Amino acid sequence: MDTPARATVLLFARYAELAGADRVEVPIGPGTDVRRVLQGLRDELPGAAALPEAPLCAINHQQARLSDAVRPGDIVAFLPPLAGG
Amino acid sequence: MDTPARATVLLFARYAELAGADRVEVPIGPGTDVRRVLQGLRDELPGAAALPEAPLCAINHQQARLSDAVRPGDIVAFLPPLAGG
């Protein structure tokens, strides 16, 4: 049997603190989008329930939308409000 | 007999080149204004005839008008178009 397809989730700054993790491997199936990945995090990590409904997100280091598809091997990132400068 | 009242005229940059002098003592009388000082320069220094009719001018290091009065001991300056920076 194949190992299930996976994506990597990165969490930063306050979101990493809330979730208690800054990097999580998640299983993905056909039709998985960023929103479903976020929902999966909430189900797996109690602290992730405190993440907002619609955080900034990225796929493979590029800004993305919650409705964008996630493919095996993708790196999905959830970004708190930016505070550089 | 008193020595005549005088003012000092300063010329800069292109105006000094035209007039062939950068500092001139000029006699002044009652009612002398900057315009009359300029006319006096034209009469005394052949090259000064090439100065414009209404150059920028200053009295005692402060911008002035051609109609401003010139008093004994004043420093009158005629300034080519400014080109700092």
Place this chain on the structure above:
Amino acid sequence: MGFLSEHPLDVGALAAAVAGPGRGGTCTFLGAVRDHHAGRGVVELEYSAYGPMAEATIGAIVAEAERRWPVRVAAAHRLGRLAVGDAAVAVAAAGAHREEAFAACRFVIEELKRRVPIWKRERFADGTEAWVDPTAVEASR
């Protein structure tokens, strides 16, 4: 040229990097850690970044500025712990005339703040700490 750095920023080096005999105007901006924020005393900041995305975004912003104006631009953002007065972000833009140097420098610092995935945690004079959320802070400025 755009990059992240764990070491102190040198805005003079950025300005030198964009200088050239045809570029008579250089505008720089240096953002340093202030001793106060939203009415509270600040003693230290810690910056963290989503490194690959942040570097790519800084590079994209620099390239946008260089397309939009006839300028050369360099920009850098510091990461790690910074004390009050330490430089957090530096931008230099040079062009033939001052208009484009000012415009490009301002554009780059605005876009850096808006688009680069960097976060900062403030330690206050009273010993507490907090992540900075500019979306919450604007009202109190």
Place this chain on the structure above:
Amino acid sequence: MGFLSEHPLDVGALAAAVAGPGRGGTCTFLGAVRDHHAGRGVVELEYSAYGPMAEATIGAIVAEAERRWPVRVAAAHRLGRLAVGDAAVAVAAAGAHREEAFAACRFVIEELKRRVPIWKRERFADGTEAWVDPTAVEASR
């Protein structure tokens, strides 16, 4: 702080002079001698000034900027012979926020160019020389 100088300008020193723990944003402008002007190759410039009036005017412009915005400002203008790339004028403005730092820096360079009695003579690549008259030059920029 505003002054004329016969020696090379150091914009970093001006920026350091206006820095402070509450001033998180510093904008600088450095104007350097370009290798071309109005379509001609330039090899050297010579700046001269009406010294007392120029120093007083630079000081007045700095004071105006510091009254108009919550900033500290330093400005300096070079005199004498300059080669291509040499700094002719430098301005630094620091405030709590970048808006006032940019606005004050821009104001000061514009006013310096408009109001300070300084003149420049250009030596061109073809060996000729001429006084710069900005009132004549604007049309050819």
